[in-house]
Amino acid sequence: MSAPIFRDPVDDGAADPVVVRRQGTNEWWMFYTNRRPSAEGPKFTWIHGSPIGLAMSVDGGASWHYRGTVEGLDAPGDAPGGNTHWAPEVIYAEGQYHMFLSYITGVPDDWRGITRTITHFTSADMARWERIGPIRLSSQRVIDACVYRCPDGLWRMWYKDESAGSSTWSASSKDLFEWQVEGRVLAGSPYGDPHEGPNVFELGGYYWLIVDEWHGQGVHRSDDARLWKRQGLIGNEPGEDEADRRFVRHADVVAFKDYAVLFYFTHPEWDERSQAAGPPDVAARRTAVHQGRLTVVDGVLVFERDIPAGLGLLA
Incomplete structure (x- = not known):
């Protein structure tokens, strides 16, 4: 139960999954941050220098097959393959696919003082991407975009602003190309819990915003996708499978009529409760992608973690 559904076969560092259906087919594509657990270098070199990995399923998510890494995402003037x-956030909207990618030039060994941008790409087929450019947001240290069309008719982007205490901010757009910063949505340090990886979806008559608090996913509920009320925490208790005993990290949600699928990653070999400073070795850095099921019961988001790996939940 709750065994991994996918591990990157090259670097074994799959993280931050996002799952999207290729229009007109039964193909589901998983894009993910392809971390490098074995990379040499000081401090956090191994977290940087990551390409975007790609896996595919044609059986509703029952099995996933590695398809390599996504090319053509480096900024003009930056050394190809060295960034x-x-x-990635990937959606289909307005007749094409859109990717909103957290981008850093080069391979830093630390994260302090390093510029991060959210960069927009478009594609007709999800295989070849055209760079539109970085989006001007609330600071020069923004990552983890989530984009969703809200009931007011606007596209809204939620993202992490690391310059504002690792809080969640939003920006809105009429067309996905021109964005206006709206302000802070969820407080970070020192006024609240720092967090990252916002994800918004609709299920059971409500809108839901989840964020990675590094000890599970903080859950927030809304009637309009604008004003949010915290509900609690999910993914903080271990799953049954030996490889799913750790905290649920940076998740994506694919929602259907009566349930949703939560895709998340874990560090199966990192004793994160006693080694809070970070993974101490290569084994602890390795990651796995899992799936869970979400339902709404009496207005509460319920997370079912122990889903067999070979069960396809994608309709």
Whole structure:
């Protein structure tokens, strides 16, 4: 139960998954941050220099097959293959696919003082991407975009602003190309819990915003996708499978009529409760992608973690 559904066969560092259906087919594509657990270098070199990995399923998510890494995402003037790609958000909208990628020039060994941008790409087929450019947001240290069309008719982007205490901010757009910063949505340090990886979806008559608090996913509920009320925490208790005993990290949600699928990653070999400073070795850095099921019961988001790996939940 709750065994991994996918591990990157090259670097074994799959993280921050996002799952999207290729229009007109039964193909589900998983894009993910392809961390490098074995990379040499000081401090956090191994987290940087990551390309975006790609896996595919044609059986509703029952099995996933590695398809390599996504090319053509480096900025003009930056050395190809020598940059950092994090946490892609991929959606289909307005007749094409859109990717909102967290981008860092080069391979830093630390994260302090390093510029991060959210960069927009478009594609007709999800295989070849055209760079539109970085989006001007609330600071020069923004990552982890989530984009969703809200009931007011606007597209809204939620993201992490590391310059504002690792809080969640939002920006809105009429067309996905021109964005206006709206302000802070969820407080970070020192006024609240720092967090990252916002994800918004609709299920059971409500809108839901989850964020990675590094000890599970903080859950927030809304009637309009604008004003949010905290509900609690999910993914803080271990799953049954030996490889799913750790905290649920940076998740994506694919929602259907009566349930949703939560895709998340864990560090199966990191004793994160006693080694809070970070993974101490290569084994602890390795990651696995899992799936869970979400339902709404009496207005409460319920997380079912122990889902067999070979069960396809994608309709």
